[in-house]
Amino acid sequence: MNRRELLQLALAAIAAENTAFPAALTSSIAGNGDWKPAFLNTAQVRTVMALTECILPKTDTPGANDAKVYRYIDLLLVGGAEDDRAAFLQGLMALDEKARRTHQPDFSTCTGAQQTETLLEMEKANDKFLNRAKQLTIQIYAKTPEGFKELNRFGVPGSYAACKA
């Protein structure tokens, strides 16, 4: 066995280990390496990315996709309660359905204006899925380094804020 073969064997072993331990997927969430959803399919990931980025877009600070909010949503759905998962998938389907009314294949292919309009309409109707998605998005974003950048843009107190009357 030459060096090259040995290396290939070693790489194959690592790959096998990754399939054998789905937990290894979670470790890649925060990194920039390969990531595969554990619960959502590719189309659903696209919709989630579009939705969360529409809620918290990239501006002069990072947005939801920079913070990889969609990856954490996928992870939380894996561990979540059955009815919560079902409701979330149902909500994603309904969102894409609404997009088709604007003659787009799904929510992610809508224009920014169309997306915002759809969400505003849903907000007006106090849409449960939208509330849940918004809550999840901000909850996750606020716990990421990217979210900290936005939230702390006006600085943090050097010591605990005594009231300066």
Next chain:
Amino acid sequence: MTQGVIPVPTAAPLTQIFDAIVVGSGATGGWAVKKLTEAGMTVALLEAGKEITSRDFTEHKMPWDLPSLGLDKSVITRERPIQSKCPGCNEHNYKWFVNDFENPYVTDPDKPFTWIRQRVLGGRSMSWGRQTYRMGPLDFKAASQDGYGDDWPITYEEMVPYFEEVERYVGISGQAENLLQLPDSVFMPAMDMTCGEIMLRDRVRQKMGRVITIGRTANITKDHNGRQACHYCGPCAQGCITRSYYNSMSTTIPDAAKTGRLRLITKAIAAGIVMEDGGKARGVRYIDAQTRDERTVQGKVIVLCASTLESTRLLLNSSICNSSGVLGHHLMDHIFRGGANGEMPITEGKAWAGMPRRPNGIYIPRFRNVTEKRTKGPKGDFIRGYGYQGNCIPEFSFDAPGFGGDYKKALHKVKWNATIQLWGECLARMENYVEIDKTRKDAWGIPALKINATWSDNEKALWHDGVQQASEMLEAAGAKNVKTQGQYSVPGSCIHEIGTARMGADRKTSVLNRYNQAWDVENIFVTDGAAWVSSGCANPTLTMMAITVRACDYITKEYAKRIA
């Protein structure tokens, strides 16, 4: 050098007869081993869990250091569906809490009880809430005031030197208020209130004459005994490398170890008290959690600090100390999870994510039945009272409407949301009790407890009054959108479970005498929460520690001499 935790050496061999055995290494067990070893006794300390060190602490980890940012509760609920209900149990520290399947207990479906347990060196002092209040003269003599139940066999005045000893050592930050119903401690400098809290305090005092004070907390605000002042990182329940909050594993236990007279036995699950002819205890039988071997450690005095229900379970499983018939009875826990919130009318300030975080809030001392006997509330008359914990800190407007860039901007509009939640006294009642369940055993073959507890009409009546008063105080302070909130807490979930091996002046109606000594077995002492006669409404740990110090003083100065 960072202040690590002094490793605990294991001195004496197990074959010897120790002067004392202490079961449990939490807040009270820590004090017991410190006092007994420093007085010259050799002591074996049994801890059911494993030893943890400062390497296990995670308070400076960021949320993104966790696989799910700490949001995936299923990691915890898989093996700890009950423990996961504790707000202090998170993805960083959940392994310090017991596995619920290995450590079962039984309740009737209509009488839920939440039993939160930590099995590690330091016990629940590792992740406690640190709010620290003295029980006052009204509490020790509550029965004399309103005729319900029994007075304690000890008085507040007798307890004062022990409170002071504990406070000087532990380090309690707080503000003196000179109140009969909530006596002051020996304080370190108080933590600061926020602008919202100051507004709330001043207006409630002005309009209603009630006191709002900064929380009294076992976080030191000055360097103390080689421990560093709190640096406001926030998540104390995950450990503290600077030893700024109080736990036994980095204070009392290392002190005991320094004497060279402590033998620490971890992963030792106490199963029963071994008796000898003549009615005295000879030692403690325990199961080695790893090998499952049964072993016995021998001692002249046994001090139970295993936590309220574990100490009582040990006595019940040993079929001792129950000539009165009250062992297991008079279980109490503070009723809580009710209060109000509202937005204080302040527009200045800003919110921020992460440090600095004050590990403390505000406290509203009891104002009900301080001078009168009963109060008429919205849902009926009640005796005793309640205090509140809360805060008003600048928060982001996460619930702002809209999406996109506008929403991102709107997040930063500061909100001064004031929340106050009541903690109410629970009456000691015979019908709230624990017993040994005949069918269930834990993973080590030790019979499990069946817990029978419900709230009485008194707890419910004072809960409703507390909720209404919370809302009235916020309204009086000018808060907007004031909403009452909550529902009766599940008994046990306050993690202030107390009673079940009560002290008393009469051996016919109590398990322990005024020195926490079992009436039936003179060399057994129970100094944890099991010994309590009534609950008061303040957080109990300080009083538990002071009672332990007092009992150990008796053991070393009086009892040990008699048996020497």
